[in-house]
Amino acid sequence: MATLRDVASAAGVSPATASRALSAPDTVSMAKRHQVIEAAERLNYKPNRSAQALASGQSRHIGLVLPDLANPSFAAIAKGVQAQARGTRYSVLVADTDEDPRAERAIVRDLQTSVDGLVLCSPRMPEEEIRECAAAGPLVLVNREVDGLPSVTFDSAAGVTQALQHLRALGHHRVAYVGGPEASWSDAHRRRALGTVEGVDVVDVGAHRPIHTGGVAAADLALGTGATAILCYNDLIALGVLSRLRTRGVDVPNDISVVGFDDIGAATYVAPTLTTVAIPLTRAGQEATSLLSQVRDTSADGTPVRLPVELVVRDSSGPAPA
Amino acid sequence: MATLRDVASAAGVSPATASRALSAPDTVSMAKRHQVIEAAERLNYKPNRSAQALASGQSRHIGLVLPDLANPSFAAIAKGVQAQARGTRYSVLVADTDEDPRAERAIVRDLQTSVDGLVLCSPRMPEEEIRECAAAGPLVLVNREVDGLPSVTFDSAAGVTQALQHLRALGHHRVAYVGGPEASWSDAHRRRALGTVEGVDVVDVGAHRPIHTGGVAAADLALGTGATAILCYNDLIALGVLSRLRTRGVDVPNDISVVGFDDIGAATYVAPTLTTVAIPLTRAGQEATSLLSQVRDTSADGTPVRLPVELVVRDSSGPAPA
């Protein structure tokens, strides 16, 4: 493997000049720059990343920690992070915590030793631990706010309001809310908006796992409330609800309406297609990454970013039954 | 930040001993080992990864390249890689190529400069390019075979056979095959098994994008063949086919049966639930990663691994119409 030294001597310059020619081209005369570049290509030179990292103090890696890669919502975030990172010539170290909140802190701290900054998507890590992690290195939160830390969140409260208004306009006055995990920040955030729409009573049917089976389990509870519509913490739950309602012979949307949250791909694969609050997850991944660059470079606090959401009306919501 | 030097002097030993105490504990006397470990904890010492990497020539990172993180199949593989890597104290650098085969080679080569080995999931990269990449560093292929290179694949041919036998048993004698992308290795592999089941005629309806819309488009073609069953390249396509059939008022499974490939989560979310050939994707990610360790450590060729698949019968397949 050719080193920078080799390139330098092949080009007839010092290693210092060779280094500059490759990483700060405009500090070197055109002639030498071309000599170096030519030599580098001829020798098929690839800089040693570890050496660059050690000498410069920058790994050009960013970390991404999330609960579950197989969850389409998190996968969408990962995709956004990844895309934005590549644009800025960074690589992404991904760590899936497997929904294990206890392992999370260790994973984060470990990752922090090898990255320039971290995008943390951890709905359930205690706030105190998050602060600890933030003290150890640049960090941006996704889908969660902690005072004083940079974050990218969604205006889910507005989403809840939009969904409830939509349902009210369809004549629904009693809506069941199927919640997500207890400790989830975004669930808490959404719940606060449940009472904001006049003329709509929201009945809470409790906390549920944010996956299909969680929805299956919740459906019967929701049905039991006598509500004419069900608002779900996320689409996976909503799809579970739809499955169970179908099994029980309850017609959607004629007997009952269902609204989800996220707008994952599967929302359009099912019948009826799912009315849902679309959340720009991929965009959030991008924003978080670009916010992270800012925080790193300027060591500013980083203004929290809040992205707009949008209700997408499909077939699972319809007029309330008479 | 405390360095190894600091720890060493705090423990009253040389840096060499400190280094050994932490990374090769049994080459150091018990007494000194404890002094060092104690000092390291007291100073909150964290080794500098870049320095370790430079000095040892090992980054303890592995790379994972795949076409699309948002695709549940690839996400499942990523999860497996991630899990296995953490078990061996490796971190995973993920690169999503965004289904752009032209960018792929550059991405791979770039990633190879910062990892100890690579898991490559690239259904469409030309074989020649793959060989090039393999020459540049340890590499394991997933869901694809190339002579002489280590790989983890699935016995999809057996899956196709199982699916066709299942359909034949249900009285189907004419089956439409909705193919995946033209250049896809696994599509080619599956096609070879299409003619192996006596008494079942398979009609090829061509190559399609391996996503929902691809299936929507393919459904009409499949219907046009007069087949009584449709076998699809993957579940996403199958779900698209189901959507379109529903729109056209074709009943599944009474009018026509549909079988997919992969067994993604959504296969159970839809109605009818999807009969599909289950592929152990997460396991493949694990196997690939562990195979990569072997290849790295022993510089052996690495025996290709072929994982078994299994037909999961659900509601989308039924007796052929009379």
Added chain:
DNA sequence: GGGCGCAATGAAAGCGCATTCAAAAGTTTC
């Protein structure tokens, strides 16, 4: 034409660790 400022260059000093090598200490064997 001499002094000044600026751009271009190279020598050299690390970045923080692993690892080699030789020396020191401790153990066994006859």
Added chain:
DNA sequence: GAAACTTTTGAATGCGCTTTCATTGCGCCC
């Protein structure tokens, strides 16, 4: 008790690069 090992230790080297600092060459102005 000495020779022959083995284990434990520290000094020193270098991984491949970036970056500071001093030096050189050069155009420019008065």
